[in-house]
Amino acid sequence: MQRRIVIAPDSFKGTATASEVAAAIARGWRSVRPEDAIELLPMADGGEGTIDALEVSDPGSARVACTVRGPVGEPTSAELLRLSDDSWLVELAETSGIDKVAEVSRLTARLATTFGLGEAIRYATVQGAKRVLVALGSSASTDGGVGALMALGARFETAEGEPIPLGNAGLASIEHVDLSSIDLLPPEGIVALTDVTNPLLGPEGAAAVFGPQKGASPEDVREFDAGLAHLAEALGTSNAEVPGAGAAGGTGYGLLAIGAEIQAGALAIADAIDLPARIAEADLVITGEGSFDEQSLAGKVPSAVLNLAAESDVPVVVVAGRVAEGLVGSQFGPSQAHSLTELAGSDLAAMTETERWLDEAGAAAAREFGDA
Known part of the structure; x- marks a missing residue:
């Protein structure tokens, strides 16, 4: 069955732009679920990017x-x-x-x-x-x-x-x-x-x-x-x-x-790119940033995406360089998360080949989605 996936990440500052992040996650997803419709909506929070x-x-x-x-x-x-x-x-x-x-x-x-x-x-x-x-x-x-x-x-x-x-x-x-x-x-x-x-x-x-x-x-x-x-x-x-x-x-x-x-x-950028409507039509949303922690839930891109997804009862997967403990499955957190550091085995490996591990994270998210 074809599903609609929205990929709306922030940049991984210093290693990959938001567009590069979204494209790499999409490549990984398509390697597992090529039949799905994927919409890339790279985000930003008012800073660089x-x-x-x-x-x-x-x-x-x-x-x-x-x-x-x-x-x-x-x-x-x-x-x-x-x-x-x-x-x-x-x-x-x-x-x-x-x-x-x-x-x-x-x-x-x-x-x-x-x-x-x-x-x-x-x-x-x-x-x-x-x-x-x-x-x-x-x-x-x-x-x-x-x-x-x-x-x-x-x-x-x-x-x-x-x-x-x-x-x-x-x-x-x-x-x-x-x-x-x-x-x-x-x-x-x-x-x-x-x-x-x-x-x-x-x-x-x-x-x-x-x-x-x-x-x-x-x-x-x-x-x-x-x-x-x-x-x-x-x-x-x-x-x-x-x-x-x-x-x-x-x-x-x-x-x-x-x-x-x-x-x-x-929030302003989400409105500008019509993200609320795109999320409302999706079966899953993937977002992320370089480090996903409690600050990510206070005005950063992931918090905006999570809040919009909650309004439409759409599940969210986070992909990040690092993922802090205790946020996945919490009241305001994502349903799933993938850490590039864990996939690559170290911070250095994740930062050196960021797009490779974003690709792997996209594939891992697709497999979990297919099993759900």
């Missing part, structure tokens, strides 16, 4: 390259995605991402800026974007989005009336702010997509949680948090506690200050 996911779902979309200022000042080429409804998608990772920094250090953590993100938003708007979606993830900076706002025309000045230095290093010197000098924004606004709910400040804020990943020392984290607090005071807004304000080094907060909306990335 969002362009790939939306491009697959929108045949009328097109990639557009532009040159912007990289996170530490050097020119960098960034790919944007123009969607068929005249919305544009910008990945922060493409403009201001940590992978754009050749050598991460305490200095780059202090100086890194989102200026290039603002340049990309402006470019898309000039090209006719009615709305700009910003995927917040993999940021190199902790500048509260100030760099992006400055690129859009906002003025952040010292007591002497000079533009503040870029990066978190300049936030403490803010004395005057003028957002009214922003002269060009997309007519239907900006939507920030993120997979985190961190506030701007404090022990769960942008500096404390994400600063160390960007090269910040404990002393730097305290300084960065103080800089972000000074920014919040200067802007005088109440957005610092909004879930997601701390995303991408506080870029969520900066975008909120100019009227942007923050959305859970995985």
Whole structure:
């Protein structure tokens, strides 16, 4: 009997894109059950890989390259995605991402800026974007989005009336702010997509949680948090506690200050690719990411897929590099899971030949499905 299988994974960061993951699982599945109808719907959560996911779902979309200022000042080429409804998608990772920094250090953590993100938003708007979606993830900076706002025309000045230095290093010197000098924004606004709910400040804020990943020392984290607090005071807004304000080094907060909306990335992308309807018609859904653990159930791609599948009473199989104990068969967990590490015998083997073991996982899932 032919069954309908939806494969909707996130990327396995550093080893395989979401499209590659979905294709490899499908190959394995077809080797066991070639008669089944398989639909590949690669997903993302608002971080790196969002362009790939939306491009697959929108045949009328097109990639557009532009040159912007990289996170530490050097020119960098960034790919944007123009969607068929005249919305544009910008990945922060493409403009201001940590992978754009050749050598991460305490200095780059202090100086890194989102200026290039603002340049990309402006470019898309000039090209006719009615709305700009910003995927917040993999940021190199902790500048509260100030760099992006400055690129859009906002003025952040010292007591002497000079533009503040870029990066978190300049936030403490803010004395005057003028957002009214922003002269060009997309007519239907900006939507920030993120997979985190961190506030701007404090022990769960942008500096404390994400600063160390960007090269910040404990002393730097305290300084960065103080800089972000000074920014919040200067802007005088109440957005610092909004879930997601701390995303991408506080870029969520900066975008909120100019009227942007923050959305859970995985849910927004699921809606964009019509995943709820696709799942409702399926007999089984396969999802996954590099490491499936309790955090996966809090806003990541697997949680979105599991919730949608539960609404339609469709079983879910998870394929991941690692699978934490106690989640399979739990109230919010999948019915089955396959760990590449267990299939390959080690983390190293799973990461070295990721697509091979994804193929094996797809085959194993198909055999279990056939036996059910």
